[in-house]
Amino acid sequence: MTAQEVRLCGLLLQEHFGDVVEKVGTHLLRNGAQHLRAIVQETGTPMDLVKKSLCVLIQHGACAFSSGRKGPGSPVEYQASFERILRILRYPRYIYTAKTLYGDTGELIIEELLQRGHMTMSSTVKTVADRLTLNMEEGHSMEYSEVSNTFSKLVETHFLQRCPPVEVAGKAVSATPDPATTPGAPANNTTPSTPESFADCYKVPHVTLIGRGKRRNSSEDGEDQRNAKRAKEDPETHGDEGIYWQVNFERFHLHFRDQAIISAVANKLDQTSSEIVRTMLRMSEVTTPPIATCTQALSANEIFRSLPPNYNISRPILDQYLTLLVDDPMEFVGKSGDSGGGMYVVNLHRALANLARATLESVVQERFGSRSARIFRLLLRKRHLEQKQVEDFAMIPAKEAKDMLYTLLSENLVQLQEIPKTPDHAPSRTFYLYTVNQLPTARMLLQNCFKTVANLIERRLFETKESKRLLEKSQRIEAILASLQASGAEPEQLTEVEEMITPPEKQQLESLRHHINKLDSAENQVDETIFLLESYIKAMKRL
C-alpha cells in the first residue's frame, strides 16, 4: 500500500462517504487487518461511528471481515480493499457503458446498484421504475416487468452477480441450508471466496413483481410518511429476500479491454479490420475465461459467417485482411493453424502489452519531446545499448543524446546496467548499458497516475472551498428563484432576484464552474490510463 494509493483512497472515501468513513478506511488501509477495538482506540472515533463506518464499507464491498489470525477464539478482523475503493473513479464509465448496451433502464439499474452497494432485485426494480416514471410524460409509467427484463439480461451477460453468502467464523456447521454456500467451508477459511465460486452466482431468482412505477407528485410528503410507515410495518415479500446483487466489475473490465483493442486496430489499420476483430471478440466472449492469454481459435469460415450483414466483403478479401492483421507488428491477431481456412486467435495479453508500451512512449514524448521518445523506443526495442550505440542508432548528436539520456535516467524511466569484465568491477573495465524495463516502468507510471488523480481532487476541493461563499449565495438564489417560479411570480420579481448576483460574481462563478468541470473531466481521463496500465500489470502477474 503506497502512500499515494492511501492518499487517493482517503480522498475518494471522503467525497463519497464523509470524514468518519475516511478516517476508518485510511486507518485500515495503512495498518492492514485490524479488529474492532484496535480501530476504535487508534482512530479515536467513538465505537458506534466506527461500527457504522465498517457497515458502510462492507455494504459497498470495500471491506471484508474474517476470523482473527490468532485462532478461532480471537476477535474478528476487518480488512479494507484498496482496489475496490479505487473503482469509485470508474463509476461514470460503468454507468455510461450500461447505457450504451442496455439503454436508460440499464443505466439506472447500474447507477442504483453502485450507489447502494448491495441490493435485492425487487427493490432495485421498484426504485428504477419510479425514477423512470418521473422522467416520462404525464399519465405514462414504467412497468416493473420491463425493468425486470433488463435486469435479467444484465445478469445473463454477467454484468451483475449475486453477493456471496458469508461463512461465519467459529461455527463448525454452516447454518444456512442454501445450496449456494461452498460445501464444507471450514471455520478458519482464510482464502477469500470469490463470488464466482458459488454455483448460483448468475441465477435470477423467481420474483413476483407486478405493478408499475409510482409517480411522485406534489402531495408527496404526506404520501411518503404513509408509505414509509406501511413499508416498515408490512414489508412486501417478493420471493427474493436475502438474495443481494452487486455489480460485476471484472466483466465491465473485460468489455473495456475489448473496446481498447478494437479502437487500437481501427486507429492503426482501418474500420473493416476493427470490425473483423470485433466479430472475433464477440464470438469468443463466452468461451474465453477472463485470465486467458488469447481467445479460442476461430476458423476463417466461422468468422466469415458471423460478420455483421452490412459488411459484405467477399471471402478472399477477408482472408487478405486476416493476413494483414497477422503480419502487423502490433500482433493483435495470430494464426494458430491452417484447418478450416486458417485458425486465428486474438492475442489478448500481447495486445495489452502493446497498448501499455504505446502509453509509456506517449508519456515520454509529451514530457520530454520527440527525440527523447525516439531514444526511449530504441531502448525498448534493442533492450541494452551503450552510450555510443544510442547516439549512433538514434542519429542524434552526442551531446544532446547524452543530455536526454541523463534526463530520462534521473526520472527513472531508463536504467543503467553494469556488466563487469573483471571480477573486481573496476570502473574502467566495466560495460555500462542503458536499458528500459517495461513492467517496472509501467508500475512507476501507475503510481504517478494515482498521484495525479489525488492532486486533481485536492485542487478541486481547494477551488470549491475558496469560493464557498459565492457558491452558497448562488445556491440560495437558485432556490429562491425555483420557489418563486413554482408559486407563479411575475417576471419583474424574477429579474430582481437574478440581479442579486452582480456581473463580476457571475463571471467568477462561470470560471469556477469551468475549472471544476475541467478538473473532473481530467480525473475521468487519467482513469482510462490507470485502467490500461492496471490491466497490463495484472496480465503480466498471472504469467
Next chain:
Amino acid sequence: MAARGRGRGRRLMSFSVEAVGISRGESLPPSILQPTPLFPPMEQKPLPLVGGEEVEYMLALKQEFRGAMRSLPFFIQPDAPHTDVERYSDKYHSSEPADSSLDWKPGEAAVAVSLVKVSLTACFAPQTLEKKEEEVSSGEEEGEEKKKQEEEEAEGEEEYDEEEFEEETDYIMSYFDNGEEFAGDSDDNMDEAIY
C-alpha cells in the same frame, strides 16, 4: 562525489568517466542545494483534454453521482460536539438519528439460532459480543436467511430514521428551548442558578 574527486586532484570515481561520457575538460552542472520548486516550469505544455459528447455525459454522471451519495444514509457525519452540561431537553433534540439497527442486543428473537450456537461455544463476554457484532453485521450486509427479519428491520430503520424518531415524541422539537441563548447573554452572573 565528483566534486570531491575533482577538488583533491585524485580522479578516482566509482564509475569510469569515458564510458558514461564526461570528457576531461567538461564542467559538470552545479550541484543544487535546495528542494526542487513546487511548480517547475514545463518545457512541453500538456495536451488539451479530450472533448465531445461522451466525455460531457460522463462528467455530468460523475457530478450527479457525487451529489447523490451525499444524500444517502451512507454519508456519515461526525458527532456534533457535546455541550458542557447535560440538559433535560437533550433527550428530545435529534442530535443524531437513532440507529437502533446498531443496538444489537443479544437474545433478540430474530437472531436466535446463530446466537444460541455462538453463546454455547463462546469463551467469555467480550469475544461473544464481538462475534455477535460480526454476526449481525454479516447478516445486515450479506443477507443470510437466518437474520432476514432483523436485517429487514435494520435496513428499513437506516432509511426511515428521521421519521421514526420524530414520530416518537408528540412535542414540537422547537418547543424545548435549551435556554442556552438566555444563559449565554449573562456571562458575568455566574453565581446565579441557571434554569
